[in-house]
Amino acid sequence: MDIKQMSLEITGENGTIYAFKVDDGFSVVNLDFDTSDKSLKFLDENDLSEFLMKNEFQFRGILHNKSRESFYKGFKLEFSLIDGKDITEFKNRENIIVKDKGRIFVISDKDKVSIPEVYTDASYDEVLSRGAFCVLRKNLDGVYESSEFFCNCQDSSSAELEAVIKALEVYDDDLRIITDSQYVRKGITEWIIHWKLNDWHTANGTKAKNIEMWKKLELLCENRRVEFGYVKAHNNHFENEYCDFMARIKRES
Known part of the structure; x- marks a missing residue:
């Protein structure tokens, strides 16, 4: 399995909507995540956004498992996703x-x-x-x-x-x-x-x-x-x- 390493930063907040920036060292993707209804909106289209959408269940797992207290502007996290990981099989x-x-x-x-x-x-x-x-x-x-x-x-x-x-x-x-x-x-x-x-x-x-x-x-x-x-x-x-x-x-x- 290929593992992609990335960094995540919360760059802003508006009520229950938080602005995220994801960077893999080559591309940057900005997105919005609403903690109230768990909706996720990608604001950029590039190779990194395609990778994140392909592995969205894994990415959502990280966002959904974050505690409420860890959602604040300036929060940073290094993380990784396994390309093509079958979440259903692992679960x-x-x-x-x-x-x-x-x-x-x-x-x-x-x-x-x-x-x-x-x-x-x-x-x-x-x-x-x-x-x-x-x-x-x-x-x-x-x-x-x-x-x-x-x-x-x-x-x-x-x-x-x-x-x-x-x-x-x-x-x-x-x-x-x-x-x-x-x-x-x-x-x-x-x-x-x-x-x-x-x-x-x-x-x-x-x-x-x-x-x-x-x-x-x-x-x-x-x-x-x-x-x-x-x-x-x-x-x-x-x-x-x-x-x-x-x-x-x-x-x-």
Whole structure:
């Protein structure tokens, strides 16, 4: 996938309508975005405007996810879009997102290759600030390996992230990670691309959380194939329920 890097600046405001300027270093596009009805109007016609319109769903995702407080004149953001990215395929939770030696793409469950699967889940007690997680590997011969660990995190989301990191540390071959954390799955396959280009800032201009952990996870994904699948939590899925149970037992111990 080709990634285009750009800068965005809010150059003016009139009620709920904000004037934006987008620059890719070669062309500039001015546009208006109405925060009340989410309407988007392109004011210039050039190669950059054609690119933005072609990838409008991605671009709108950035605008729609911005907090109300981040809409003000002078706000600046470095961002990127993946040319031709199929948003529908990435959003389909039944699909598998693949990171393969620098490439990121989506495959359906029926097209998945034969590699070991690793299931992870964490259990975190916010009151006691205490958590643990379970890593369950299913080898190609159907044999399971289970390990439980205490975590060093301060919330449930980072505990889920730590569980996946540990799985990739313990096993250094190609893997399919199955997690019930969209935070982990989307973070490592989508959000991290934009965070890195923007000095680890989100579309709201705030620093991303768990930066060092994300850097470590990305490093562990290099030079091999790591697939990220999703399973809904507490939905009678054997491996996920097992990991949840063992993580809770470890945490309570």
